[in-house]
Amino acid sequence: MIRFALSRLLQAIPVLLVVITATFFLVHSAPGGPFSADKAVPPEVIKALEAQYKLDQPVWQQYIGYLGDVVRGDFGPSFKYSGRTVNELIAAGLPATAELAFYAMLIAVGIGVLAGVTASLKPNTAQDYIPMSAAMIGICMPSFLLGPLLVLVFGIYLDWLPISGWGDIPGDKILPSITLGTGYAAYIARLSRGGMLEVLSQDYIRTARAKGLSETLVITKHALRGGLIPVVAFLGPAFAGLLGGSFVVETIFQIPGLGRFYVQAAFNRDYTLILGMTVFFSTLIIVFNLLSDMLAIWLNPKLRHEIGGNK
Amino acid sequence: MSKNTVSLPSKELASGSSLWQDAWIKLRKNHLALFGLGVLIVLIISSLLTPWIAPYSYEAQNLDLGATAPSVSHWLGTDIFGRDMLTRIMYGGRVSLMVGFIATAVALIIGILWGAVAGFFGGKIDAIMMRIVDILYALPFMIFIVLLMVVFGRNILLLFLAIGAVEWLTMARIVRGQVMALRNQEFVEAANSLGLSQWTIIRRHIIPNTLGPVIVYTTLTIPSVMLLEAFLSFLGLGIQPPESSWGLLINYGVETMEEYPWLLIFPGIALSLTLFALNFLGDGLRDALDPRTSKD
Numbered sequence: 001m002i003r004f005a006l007s008r009l010l011q012a013i014p015v016l017l018v019v020i021t022a023t024f025f026l027v028h029s030a031p032g033g034p035f036s037a038d039k040a041v042p043p044e045v046i047k048a049l050e051a052q053y054k055l056d057q058p059v060w061q062q063y064i065g066y067l068g069d070v071v072r073g074d075f076g077p078s079f080k081y082s083g084r085t086v087n088e089l090i091a092a093g094l095p096a097t098a099e100l101a102f103y104a105m106l107i108a109v110g111i112g113v114l115a116g117v118t119a120s121l122k123p124n125t126a127q128d129y130i131p132m133s134a135a136m137i138g139i140c141m142p143s144f145l146l147g148p149l150l151v152l153v154f155g156i157y158l159d160w161l162p163i164s165g166w167g168d169i170p171g172d173k174i175l176p177s178i179t180l181g182t183g184y185a186a187y188i189a190r191l192s193r194g195g196m197l198e199v200l201s202q203d204y205i206r207t208a209r210a211k212g213l214s215e216t217l218v219i220t221k222h223a224l225r226g227g228l229i230p231v232v233a234f235l236g237p238a239f240a241g242l243l244g245g246s247f248v249v250e251t252i253f254q255i256p257g258l259g260r261f262y263v264q265a266a267f268n269r270d271y272t273l274i275l276g277m278t279v280f281f282s283t284l285i286i287v288f289n290l291l292s293d294m295l296a297i298w299l300n301p302k303l304r305h306e307i308g309g310n311k
Numbered sequence: 312m313s314k315n316t317v318s319l320p321s322k323e324l325a326s327g328s329s330l331w332q333d334a335w336i337k338l339r340k341n342h343l344a345l346f347g348l349g350v351l352i353v354l355i356i357s358s359l360l361t362p363w364i365a366p367y368s369y370e371a372q373n374l375d376l377g378a379t380a381p382s383v384s385h386w387l388g389t390d391i392f393g394r395d396m397l398t399r400i401m402y403g404g405r406v407s408l409m410v411g412f413i414a415t416a417v418a419l420i421i422g423i424l425w426g427a428v429a430g431f432f433g434g435k436i437d438a439i440m441m442r443i444v445d446i447l448y449a450l451p452f453m454i455f456i457v458l459l460m461v462v463f464g465r466n467i468l469l470l471f472l473a474i475g476a477v478e479w480l481t482m483a484r485i486v487r488g489q490v491m492a493l494r495n496q497e498f499v500e501a502a503n504s505l506g507l508s509q510w511t512i513i514r515r516h517i518i519p520n521t522l523g524p525v526i527v528y529t530t531l532t533i534p535s536v537m538l539l540e541a542f543l544s545f546l547g548l549g550i551q552p553p554e555s556s557w558g559l560l561i562n563y564g565v566e567t568m569e570e571y572p573w574l575l576i577f578p579g580i581a582l583s584l585t586l587f588a589l590n591f592l593g594d595g596l597r598d599a600l601d602p603r604t605s606k607d
Contacts, residue, residue, distance in 0.1 A: 015446050015450070018446060018450070019450060022455075023455075026459070026462050027462060029462070030461075030462040030463075136587070136590065136591075137587075139586075139590065140534075140583045140586040140587045140590060141583055142538055142541060142542065142582070142583075144541070144542060144545040144558070144561060144562075144565075145561055145575075145579045145582065148561075148564070148565045148575055149575070149576075149579070151568075152572060241453075243453075243454075244453035244454070244542075247453075248545065248546065251546065252565070262454070262457070263457075263548075266457055266458070266460075266461040266548065267547070269461065274458060274461070277454075278454050278455075278458060281454050282450065282454070
């Protein structure tokens with residue numbers, strides 16, 4: 001297991017290198033320098049700025065320098081927020097995004113698994129159709145539509161919940177978390193239904209029932225563990241999706257998190273910030289993919305054996 | 312030959328039914344999938360005919376009118392510039408569908424070629440090609456598309472390419488798996504031993520058998536592509552005015568939803584309904600085209 005994790009971590013290095021290289025050269029091939037502002041700036045000032053951001057060096061030298069900085073965990077200064085480093089900005093946005101992602105994931109897994117397992121226990125009955133139809137609606141209702149609709153209904157018409165901010169007024173975390181979590185809850189519901197249906201038809205479940213175990217025990221002790229493997233394997237990609245979704249949700253609800261920073265950096269053409277955040281996001285996603293893979297293997301004795309046997 | 316040869320079944324039985332006939336019979340029983348197919352056909356026809364059947368002209372503003380709720384003359388109301396919402400949604404749908412189809416086509420071409428080559432040659436070539444797919448899978452593409460749109464301006468052609476370039480990976484995996492499995496099947500071996508040429512085998516056996524999963528996945532890729540486009544347009548990074556798409560209309564709708572909720576709700580319904588239809592159709596096709604599910 002440790003060996004597997006180590007080898008996967010080693011494989012992540014070339015992936016990260018590709019990410020850094022691609023992003024770096026993309027950003028550097030962008031038409032128009034970062035300082036081609038609306039106001040006319042004296043050439044000496046531009047010269048000084050370029051020297052400050054090392055833009056006067058040849059591109060390959062900048063690239064090598066940047067690689068070295070990234071290895072040390074330093075993403076350099078922001079172009080637009082003068083005097084602030086990319087590291088500071090990431091640190092400022094991370095808590096809100098992490099909390100939002102955590103609540104959304106909680107909603108997604110909690111509701112999704114509950115709905116999926118419920119549906120799988122009585123396939124092709126109302127108990128199956130109702131949650132699964134709801135899940136289909138959840139999948140076809142993108143967050144940028146669901147969010148505003150929730151705001152309209154619960155924030156404006158009913159006036160039950162605050163519609164913007166994060167941690168300023170009690171209850172302002174509810175709508176963003178639901179908005180971000182719903183789509184994944186729907187997807188997880190479908191995955192867990194499929195996984196459970198497959199497991200419930202296996203011999204060992206019949207054995208467990210034949211032993212005279214109660215149905216509750218069969219489900220909770222024997223079926224869930226295998227039936228939820230697809231869900232666990234999906235958690236890594238879901239996390240990547242949550243980061244993308246946070247772009248929209250943080251914009252709608254005006255949450256000062258990483259997603260909103262990224263979109264703003266995109267509009268501001270704050271290249272160092274974009275570059276740094278892309279690398280940061282990629283690292284996070286790779287780590288989470290690895291974690292969810294390891295969890296899925298740990299849950300599945302067949303795979304565990306394969307890994308243990310091969311290496 | 313032994314004496315108890317099986318008597319030939321009557322002609323009707325022997326003619327059997329092709330995979331496609333089977334699939335159609337199964338699909339016809341699936342009401343949700345048929346509904347999806349119906350919605351899709353209506354959408355495609357109305358998108359093709361939009362310039363002729365739209366009730367108002369696309370640009371026509373009527374500032375005196377302003378935003379009005381749905382009425383007899385404007386079925387879906389008008390926006391703050393007095394533009395007819397139904398017309399805007401029809402034109403927006405054209406763009407959204409076009410992005411969906413073209414970007415999916417890009418993904419389809421790259422994915423099929425990549426997967427077929429890897430699966431057909433196998434060995435080292437396959438290992439390298441699939442390793443590349445694995446690496447690309449690990450990249451955060453949403454972030455990359457945002458980056459691309461920022462760096463190279465918000466160009467619609469680039470949008471097609473960027474989205475297509477993201478979505479081909481799964482297609483490549485599906486095609487490769489299918490081709491690999493088919494290569495070792497008995498009926499392909501039989502065709503080989505009968506002396507059929509490689510090309511005939513590919514044309515008669517490999518392609519038709521790969522088509523099913525490819526069609527299913529294509530149907531499911533279109534909605535995810537449309538969603539991606541709407542997502543980018545919503546953030547202001549996709550389709551740019553004066554062009555319009557459903558994502559962009561939703562974006563405008565959000566700005567004024569407090570006073571004029573129909574400007575958000577109608578484009579929202581259009582997008583959700585289309586995603587619904589395509590997902591149901593895709594699910595239905597998957598059930599219908601899987602030869603392992605019995606025909607009951």
